[in-house]
Amino acid sequence: MYGLLDVDVTLARRLLAAADPPSSMTAFLAASVARTAADHPEVHAYRDWRGRLVTHQFADVGTMVEIATAQGPFPMPHTLHDADIRSVADLSAELHQVKTEPLAAPSARWAERYAPWATRIPGLIPVVYAVMARSIASRRQIGTVAVTSIGMFGGGAGYGLTPLTLMSLELIVGGISQQPRVVDGQVEVRDVLNLTLAIDHDVVDGAPAARFAAKLREVIETAAALTDPVAIHEGSDAA
Secondary structure, eight states: OEEEEEEEOHHHHHHHHHSSSOOOHHHHHHHHHHHHHHHSGGGGOEEOTTSOEEBOSSOOEEEEEEEEETTEEEEEEEEETTGGGSOHHHHHHHHHHHHHOGGGSHHHHHHHHHHHHHTTSTTHHHHHHHHHHHOHHHHHHHOSEEEEEOTTSSSSSOOOOOOOOSOSEEEEEEEEEEEEEEETTEEEEEEEEEEEEEEOTTTOOHHHHHHHHHHHHHHHHTTHHHHSOOOOOOSOOBO
């Protein structure tokens, strides 16, 4: 299932810019979607090898960090663990560290060690993906939620669409534009961000997905990840 959302990020952008040092929009969105997913665990559930639904207590968010290499910029996958109970500043600092010191990230060390020969074995990469998709141990490493930013495509407003890969829940970040919005009965120019939600209909029904989307909009527009203290979720991983 795909859902297109246009959300008001005026408050969030102001708070992000006012932070010292300034925090990133990617970190804010990762924290926002993680908090919402932790309260709606069915949206990032998946099936194990026996076909049982697995839900997790916390939300680990997989995203891409562009790093510099001798061959040019390279998008490296990175997992923000427990993103729902961490501050935006903390997540932003981690993303910055990975960008400046790529080998500090486990995924970079893995790629440096295994990628050169793994890509030379025909059919190995699809097998690895299939195993990771069903393995609970792998999911604890790679995450259950994905945040992908393609807002740089063309500049300005715009939505993005990508196929679901390993994650049951993916937030695809599009462009930001200034648009008129009604605020407290008055028309104001606001910063509006285009988002696409991709949710696996094999594990989530439409009604829970709609409730999740509505809550995510509220969390982003109120900048809750920047203004509300994090909450520890009780419970444990279950299948």
